[in-house]
Amino acid sequence: MKDGRESAAVSMRELSPEAGGTAGLRIFIVRAAFIVFFVLLSPIYYLNRYDLLRQKKKNPFYTSKLVRFMYKHPIVYEIALYVNNFPKPSRVYEVLPELSGEVLQVGCGTGLLNKYYRNNSGVRFTNLDVSLPSLELGKRMGRFDSYVHGDICKAPLRDESFDAVLFARCFHHIRRTRKALEESCRLLKPGGIVIVADPVLMHKTSAAEKMTGGYMINSSVDGVIWKYTLEGLKEHLLRNMPADLALESTTEKRLIHMTNYNLKYPHTDAVMILRKLGG
Numbered sequence: 001m002k003d004g005r006e007s008a009a010v011s012m013r014e015l016s017p018e019a020g021g022t023a024g025l026r027i028f029i030v031r032a033a034f035i036v037f038f039v040l041l042s043p044i045y046y047l048n049r050y051d052l053l054r055q056k057k058k059n060p061f062y063t064s065k066l067v068r069f070m071y072k073h074p075i076v077y078e079i080a081l082y083v084n085n086f087p088k089p090s091r092v093y094e095v096l097p098e099l100s101g102e103v104l105q106v107g108c109g110t111g112l113l114n115k116y117y118r119n120n121s122g123v124r125f126t127n128l129d130v131s132l133p134s135l136e137l138g139k140r141m142g143r144f145d146s147y148v149h150g151d152i153c154k155a156p157l158r159d160e161s162f163d164a165v166l167f168a169r170c171f172h173h174i175r176r177t178r179k180a181l182e183e184s185c186r187l188l189k190p191g192g193i194v195i196v197a198d199p200v201l202m203h204k205t206s207a208a209e210k211m212t213g214g215y216m217i218n219s220s221v222d223g224v225i226w227k228y229t230l231e232g233l234k235e236h237l238l239r240n241m242p243a244d245l246a247l248e249s250t251t252e253k254r255l256i257h258m259t260n261y262n263l264k265y266p267h268t269d270a271v272m273i274l275r276k277l278g279g
């Protein structure tokens with residue numbers, strides 16, 4: 001899908017780094033690790049899934065016990081992220097473009113990105129999340145000094161105060177996409193950018209096949225989230241972004257970590273940039 005608000009010149013797709021050399025060995029290790037983790041964790045996974053499947057019949061938005069547990073204990077969520085993005089979880093941020101100035105980090109969680117950027121003095125993060133336990137843990141761990149507890153759909157922040165609004169691996173958690181993009185646009189200075197960096201499915205599942213854009217699932221390990229393919233995410237953004245934003249670039253790079261080389265649902269790392277007009 002393409003409309004007038006997509007800048008044709010910069011829409012591009014990077015090649016995956018899988019082929020040849022040590023990459024083959026690293027992919028093999030990641031796939032082997034997936035099998036080991038799966039065997040070790042499958043009793044917890046299947047018990048939780050069994051409960052979710054039963055409860056979902058009564059309440060499609062039922063939150064699984066595991067998701068509630070991780071919400072209360074964000075350290076467990078962080079451990080899960082380490083497992084999901086094995087072997088080096090911070091690598092997931094390597095796809096991000098250079099950041100500078102005032103950056104609103106939406107869904108900062110416990111501040112893993114702040115840790116990754118700790119030696120970069122050119123960027124000042126405002127850390128926003130709906131999860132107070134995650135924010136408090138991030139502060140206790142010294143990942144950030146301050147945070148804003150709130151929802152990007154109604155952010156308690158001033159108009160035109162940011163050079164960038166960054167959704168680092170959290171866009172699929174934002175249920176009201178249109179509202180979130182409208183708020184992002186309000187918060188951006190003219191010429192500022194929205195960066196959406198999210199893992200996307202490599203190919204369409206049967207559920208997605210019938211749909212365009214994204215689709216929502218109630219996942220046993222993530223709660224109610226959006227699922228996107230690369231094309232689906234792009235289409236979803238084009239449909240939901242306000243008129244003052246233009247899609248500037250679409251890139252994809254399949255970094256070697258376990259989310260991407262999950263044997264059942266292979267993913268790749270997508271980065272889409274929307275620019276606010278008038279800069």
Ligand SMILES: C[S@@+](CC[C@H](N)C(=O)[O-])C[C@H]1O[C@@H](n2cnc3c(N)ncnc32)[C@H](O)[C@@H]1O
Binds near residue numbers: 081
């Ligand atoms: C997968 S975590 C990503 C955490 C972090 N960005 C990282 O890279 O590890 C998604 C985060 O988005 C937050 N979140 C979900 N909906 C949100 C919303 N509407 N506004 C702000 N944060 C939200 C969740 O609380 C969670 O901490």
